Amino acid sequence: MSPALDIDSLEQRLVAGDRAALARAITLVESRRVDHQAAARTLLSRLMPRTGRAQRIGITGVPGAGKSTTIERFGCDLTEAGHRVAVLAVDPSSGRHGGSILGDKTRMERLSVQPNAYIRPSPSGGALGGVARKTREAMLLCEAAGFDVVIVETVGVGQSETVVADMVDIFLALLIPGGGDELQGIKKGLIELADLLVINKADADPQKAERSARDYRNALHILTPASPDWTPPVLTASGLTGQGLDVLWTQIRRHREVMTANGARAGRRADQDARWMWAMVRDRLEDAFKTAPAVAALVPELETAVRGGELPASAAADQLLQAFGL
Amino acid sequence: MSPALDIDSLEQRLVAGDRAALARAITLVESRRVDHQAAARTLLSRLMPRTGRAQRIGITGVPGAGKSTTIERFGCDLTEAGHRVAVLAVDPSSGRHGGSILGDKTRMERLSVQPNAYIRPSPSGGALGGVARKTREAMLLCEAAGFDVVIVETVGVGQSETVVADMVDIFLALLIPGGGDELQGIKKGLIELADLLVINKADADPQKAERSARDYRNALHILTPASPDWTPPVLTASGLTGQGLDVLWTQIRRHREVMTANGARAGRRADQDARWMWAMVRDRLEDAFKTAPAVAALVPELETAVRGGELPASAAADQLLQAFGL
Numbered sequence: 001m002s003p004a005l006d007i008d009s010l011e012q013r014l015v016a017g018d019r020a021a022l023a024r025a026i027t028l029v030e031s032r033r034v035d036h037q038a039a040a041r042t043l044l045s046r047l048m049p050r051t052g053r054a055q056r057i058g059i060t061g062v063p064g065a066g067k068s069t070t071i072e073r074f075g076c077d078l079t080e081a082g083h084r085v086a087v088l089a090v091d092p093s094s095g096r097h098g099g100s101i102l103g104d105k106t107r108m109e110r111l112s113v114q115p116n117a118y119i120r121p122s123p124s125g126g127a128l129g130g131v132a133r134k135t136r137e138a139m140l141l142c143e144a145a146g147f148d149v150v151i152v153e154t155v156g157v158g159q160s161e162t163v164v165a166d167m168v169d170i171f172l173a174l175l176i177p178g179g180g181d182e183l184q185g186i187k188k189g190l191i192e193l194a195d196l197l198v199i200n201k202a203d204a205d206p207q208k209a210e211r212s213a214r215d216y217r218n219a220l221h222i223l224t225p226a227s228p229d230w231t232p233p234v235l236t237a238s239g240l241t242g243q244g245l246d247v248l249w250t251q252i253r254r255h256r257e258v259m260t261a262n263g264a265r266a267g268r269r270a271d272q273d274a275r276w277m278w279a280m281v282r283d284r285l286e287d288a289f290k291t292a293p294a295v296a297a298l299v300p301e302l303e304t305a306v307r308g309g310e311l312p313a314s315a316a317a318d319q320l321l322q323a324f325g326l
Numbered sequence: 327m328s329p330a331l332d333i334d335s336l337e338q339r340l341v342a343g344d345r346a347a348l349a350r351a352i353t354l355v356e357s358r359r360v361d362h363q364a365a366a367r368t369l370l371s372r373l374m375p376r377t378g379r380a381q382r383i384g385i386t387g388v389p390g391a392g393k394s395t396t397i398e399r400f401g402c403d404l405t406e407a408g409h410r411v412a413v414l415a416v417d418p419s420s421g422r423h424g425g426s427i428l429g430d431k432t433r434m435e436r437l438s439v440q441p442n443a444y445i446r447p448s449p450s451g452g453a454l455g456g457v458a459r460k461t462r463e464a465m466l467l468c469e470a471a472g473f474d475v476v477i478v479e480t481v482g483v484g485q486s487e488t489v490v491a492d493m494v495d496i497f498l499a500l501l502i503p504g505g506g507d508e509l510q511g512i513k514k515g516l517i518e519l520a521d522l523l524v525i526n527k528a529d530a531d532p533q534k535a536e537r538s539a540r541d542y543r544n545a546l547h548i549l550t551p552a553s554p555d556w557t558p559p560v561l562t563a564s565g566l567t568g569q570g571l572d573v574l575w576t577q578i579r580r581h582r583e584v585m586t587a588n589g590a591r592a593g594r595r596a597d598q599d600a601r602w603m604w605a606m607v608r609d610r611l612e613d614a615f616k617t618a619p620a621v622a623a624l625v626p627e628l629e630t631a632v633r634g635g636e637l638p639a640s641a642a643a644d645q646l647l648q649a650f651g652l
Contacts, residue, residue, distance in 0.1 A: 281643045317604075
């Protein structure tokens, strides 16, 4: 491949909205080959002025919460209303157990055949930081390709929710109806990240869903909202029947209006970008450190001594830094 | 100062329980002088076998929650029962506004004159990481000096609660009675860090405190406990009258028994030590990176471009890492 040549044409086709070119560009971003990475950097830098225009929506939910069904239905509603919708995923586990959210496009059969939709499974393998970087750059490519709604889905393994919340404008938690003890299943920190909570599957038992929504609203009282201008709403909906998804979209737009008016949206994005830059710097610094032969040779022994309470952590850190030449 | 000489004598006096020697050793740990830091490292390494024996208790609470009053009363109760109690503090703000928790020992007049108590204000100035390192090492010195209860207090500025929770065996949140909307004042994430919640000032209005405790117990239902063997109890107490502090101590001992039996206590400490080692490595790596002249010269311009959406974060990170020679 001659990167310089391909990139010109790739850029033009991608900007024209060609989905095959978009897929190709995302593959470049995901590639570990050094020449691909250089080409991806060039492409991203050129496309930068065309990015940032989409409504970036993060969605999380435990397996069984109905994420695929809801995203499919919500995505179809949006494309029918004239939007161009991209669906990406962050699933740091996908490389390990082989299964992946969105790995099987047939899970979103209707949406995947819409001309104004683009569905991409999670980048596979690697640590969360790497998966997130690729997804974040894929999101920028989708924006450059003219998609005005980007949905980033995550199953919430490890810190993946935090990482997704830090790349979107609004972060939704999809929950299943339940009350009292059943609420215990909610992962720590999830509620605090969410800008909006959706109690899904409200079609099965509307009263149970309403009760559940009320419980969550009460529970939210113990948390200080991230913004004084936005208290996370708790909605009930059904991804299966589509009920409540219009209200969901109204709330997403209301969030955008409120947060644009008070400047929080632009600030959130600027902060995300700056944090992102430093996160990449730190990841690669730490990687260079840990893979330095002199450091790697010392780590097992020092870590064992520290864990066993035989060596102060500070003394071990000193030895490691000295081995790195600092 | 002749470090080699002083250290032998300092070590002996400290191990004998001499509070002046303990104070001197903590000052060494807090010092920024290179020779002091080397001496502190030597001292800590020698004392390592004598550390780890205390019950390490973290306490947080908003200003006005009654931390000082409660710690004073609780500490006096413990010394009267034959314990040796050290009280440390983590207050990353103390260098900035001049005021400091525990800065004024008269706030704990009774406890500070107990022969079996030692009170030390927060190390001043510097970033949270530095303040926390010094406090953590001060805790080890207190253990070597024979203190069997170490209480680490924090006001909860920034991430200080997380940092304190990560250096103790049990982390307590001290709360004031309130219900409904008043619960909103609770800082995000605090509830999730706490192993035990104490509704303080129960003497003023016992029923209100009980109602508040019930609200918190309900609110805790939405969170998965950190350990399947321990659901954080919510107690009511009064630091002023001392009521409920016996139950608090019983619960702290019960936590220790449960977590020792299931191995979680030793595991938590080993994990804390390993994380601590890596945190120190990362802090100093990042510091070396940011202060490298070639990097520092580039940062303002690149960060502005990234925040403004003109340059991809990845491209900026590349440029910075290249400037560092990676």
